[in-house]
Amino acid sequence: MALTLYNTLSRSKQRFEPIDPGNVRLYVCGPTVYDHAHIGNARPVVVFDVLYRLLRHVYGEGCVRYVRNITDVDDKIIEAARKAGETIEAVTGRYTAAFHADMKELGALPPDVEPRATGHIAEMIAMIERLIAKDHAYAAEGHVLFSVATMADYGRLSRHGRDELVAGARVEIAPYKRDPADFVLWKPSDADQPGWDSPWGRGRPGWHLECSAMSKKHLGETFDIHGGGQDLIFPHHENEIAQSTCAHGKPFVGLWMHNGYVTVGGEKMSKSLGNFHTVHDLLERAPGEAIRLSLLTAQYRQPLDFSLDGLDRAKSALDRLYTALAGARDVVAADDIAGAEPVVEALSDDLNTPKALAEMHALAGTLNRSDDARERARAKAGLLFAGGLLGLLGRDPESWFKGDGVEEAIRTMVADRRRARSEKDFAEADRIRDELMRTHNVVVEDRPDGSSEWRRA
């Protein structure tokens, strides 16, 4: 099965050919840990988690290496720590843990390597020295800057010419820059700012440098796929390309993938606009799996307009899929996963998750409708396997509908209602059903054999 992915560099879909099929390498820009992750931050995590799962399916579990960093040195962190009256370490420690907890709830597999910027200062300094030695960078007033003019095709990823960048610049141009477009590799730190000794004095790295240094260390100088949100195309990824290609003198990344924004009411969700939902808050309202599904209802390059209604719809969709599985409780899933093939095909076409979900609904329909044992066994296997690719349907249907702790009160009421029904006391049966809904948010469903099933709405 050929895997086709959209490459931001060429602005077109292309067939994915790994450099080494035995070692497919993927790097995704991870969070800056100074606050809870909002779902705009969660989107790339979920999207690239699906890609990771798909790559593992296509090339083999042991043949994919996924690196996602943690940015734990950054001016926003310094500011957050100052405001909270805490140490940098307290802030980054707390929000790293929160990030891990949230992403686990969203069903994201941990990456193979999760490097931290502060653990790679030596590698960053070495890279700067190499860039200076090759005349791609220069020191000035305690700073080290990358010299954009020394790179012929700077701007190729974002399709920005150097001149227009300068013309459109929103920030004041620092006097120590040779060229307004030059960007910082290293900057000096005050006594109260985190800093490391370097040939240019005590200081800290610029933001873009860490990903160049960490990807090189963990994936090599050239690797297959680099991903992140669209807003990282410029300047972050553009500058990574500049740093890495100039330092190593060879191609950096074959394929660049960028997920679209999460919007609210049509506007980009962002911390600065304040129109965001944190994953942490949303988990109070919906299961992580429903949040995950809501992020997969649009193809990853499309903008995703987030709403609580959309989240409820995602929950309903999962109810339908889990209902099909619950109805097939006694079906032994077949060995062959041919039923999942349409889902694999959809995902292989640039991660068409909406199409993949539609195919999963088709499998659920087969499961609900068919009375052919073999067909149902195949559909169940296909649905479960497809769920595994999308990181969905991993729970037992029983647990999805009832929660892990079964309340005795509910069982008693359901039993009472059954007794009433068998005595044809429908008024009492309906009263209990209403009460279950009102007091426990529980729906009771009667089955043809006279038994009753219940689930939380």
Place this chain on the structure above:
RNA sequence: GGCCCGGUGGGAGAGUGGCUAUCCAGCGGACUGCAAAUCCGUUCACGCCGGUUCGAGUCCGGCCCGGGCCUCCA
């Protein structure tokens, strides 16, 4: 100003030059004591104007509208 991305039925959201996406909602039916779930059927569509074509949401051109990037950002 430069560059980029969108505009599909009541909502979400895929897609192919001619044939049902799918889910939610609506309507009708089966099933049910009544429901719910499920199943069957069904209404509603492709921003505007031209062009290419036997035939275009689907290709081309122009326009309108929305969003984004241009050194905080997933």
